[in-house]
Amino acid sequence: MAKHKTPMLDELEKGKWPSFVSDIKQEAENREKTNVDLQAPKDACSDLLGLLELTYVDKVVHWKHGGIVGVFGYGGGVIGRYCDQPDQFPGVRDFHTIRVNQPSSKFYSTEFLKQLCDLWERRGSGLTNMHGSTGDIILLGTTTPQIEEIFWELTHNLDQDLGGSGSNLRTPSDCIGMGRCEYACYDTMALCYNLTMEYQDELHRPAFPYKFKFKFDGCPNGCVASIARADMSVIGTWRDDIRIDQEAVKGYVGGEFKPNAGAHSGRDWGTFDIQKEVIGLCPTHCMEWDGKKLKIDNKECTRCMHCINVMPRALRIGQDTGASILFGAKAPILEGAQMSTLTVPFMKIEDPYDELNGLIEKVWDYWSEEGKNRERLGEMIQRVGFQKFIEVCELEPDPRMIQEPRSNPYIFWKEEDVPGGWDRDVKEFRKKHQR
């Protein structure tokens, strides 16, 4: 039966949450039985279980970094991986990952997925990540000779390309947006697809100081977490008024509609209290309810989405929609975690996206020039200063870009800031001031 005994992993078959161990085991069994002419090791799954069991005993990982692998002409998309116990687990001796560029919002036809499964069963381990944290479909584990074969079949038979890895544009990703969400302020799916296509070269051929990520959220709820995870975060917003259906507001107040679209219905929170739950929690105190009519002072609203999330049937995003563009988020290493900084408060996002493309290219040009090796954009902005960064973006300073003005007066004045410049004559000075 099972090639390796896995008493530790077997514990992870218990419990109700889907068990990845049971799933790998079923794949291992199917590979044993299948009459597909497997091109990658038959034992890939059983040896992976064996190796993982050993790791559970040792508590130290058994994978090694290194070995140049990839497809010809691309600098990313394949991640080399070797195990450090190849004799014991030959099925995972080399176990490289292939990143496949997922479609916008991860909708699939079963036809496509089945084709992908057939390909990966034959030429890989049969194991995937649906999906990796960047968004790609991750095909987990194959041997070096299979890589070009897989690339060939992906491009020729599935009309499908690889994703990014290394110091390049990483595979962009987006929220479901207009596909199925009433809050979408621009078409995230179209923008994600179009920019991915526009920047294929940057995605496949690393030429940047470090990685660069785009992510697209349709509204400030931020379902793809772009503000925390993307060097350029595009977050939908609007600049006119929240649309109010006063009858529907009464519907919520009267208990006809479930507030929050039912999101809190697992507990009895008492009857809905619009004063306490909406008006009172509005962070800008810009709402009023007199028992009959809801008023919003839209000029003061910061579009936090709270009231709309609570009463989606009554309140709708405005109609003059677009996006805020923020730059520079990154995970902690090296300078500490950063979130993206608001750089363009509002931009219309419409095909052919010229304004956005122009901005991206300005940023990339400067970063490619000035960024140090392995310096994320956010770190570079910290180093050169945000003033410099907006100058590069050809933007005017705007109080919307900051949380508060600086509290130190140590301004690095430039010569051109001072009328007449810095050239002075000490002799003139001495005429008035004795030594």
Next chain:
Amino acid sequence: MGYDPKDPLKDRITDIGPRNYEDFLPPVIKENYGKWLYHDILEPGVLVHVSETGAKVYTVRVGGCRLMSVTHIREICEIADKHCGGHLRFTTRNNIEFMVDDESKLKPLMEDLESREFAGGSKKFPKGGTGAGLTNIVHTQGWIHCHTPAIDASGIVKAVMDELFDDFKDMRFPAHVRISLACCLNMCGAVHCSDIAILGIHRMPPMLDHEHLGNMCEIPLAIAACPTGAIKPATVDGKKSVAVNNERCMFCGNCYTMCPSMPLADEVGSGVALLVGGKISNRISEPKFSKVVVPFIPNEPPRWPSTVDAIKKILYAYVEDAKKYERLGDWAERIGWERFFEKTGLPFTGHLIDDYRFAYTTWRQSTQFKF
């Protein structure tokens, strides 16, 4: 036909990008694209979205392991073929969504999903992950596939989700709760803005394999990789190698990525840290970072009981005490971190006081505190 290793460039296709999403949209999505009016969560894991055309789409969201086999994906396809006209989608947090365009198709779909179990007895498609409750844990590779992890990913996620299973299927929390896991400080998963983040950390400086280091590694790159400047060139027994100033090491593992002769993972040294109170959405309060509240828990495979226990303490203290709409971080800020430690029963230790860059901003410069 097919790839020819002798002539790799023949008929080569490159730079075609992903498939156009329009090829993959179910008809009801395509027809109502951008026309959605509002939505309702009918029960945990089941949503209806209503279009201005009057059309409705019913979605059943189920949890999944992001690590899945082709056998499992084929089963997902079989379900989507049977009930959903051959379409489905995955969410950002590794959930799977099955969509139907008519209420009558909902029940058979839900029953079918609910009935499927793995041989070991776990559910294949647990329904839930919506609204003010717990959704799936986003995570990275861990011991399954990466070279620098301090902890496993899939195993810890399974252990935590088994224990919190009922809350995946309920919406009784004050607000959304997002748990994430990253298996080393690199945080490929970017967990630093999660309500609860499970993070793998190392506590030992790298070992130095002087015998091979000079041959295997580009020494200047290893030196440059170190964020704290702890690495210096050195000659050991006549061989070119490096020396590490252990006092300065922040255990980030960058050197190991650059240089395989500097391994740092260790049975005792590596383990789990927990961070809490981060958020992404702009709802009510601004996005914020997670803060470290448990500096270290040892690796305890296969089920990491101490980690699971600490997460439950944090989560349930919050669920009991927070006001409606308060995210975990909003709650901690309102009651104060001194109360947070009291209510969760977690010990406060010196390791939790920041001593990295900009540490001062996290100390208290006021006399306002609670006894």
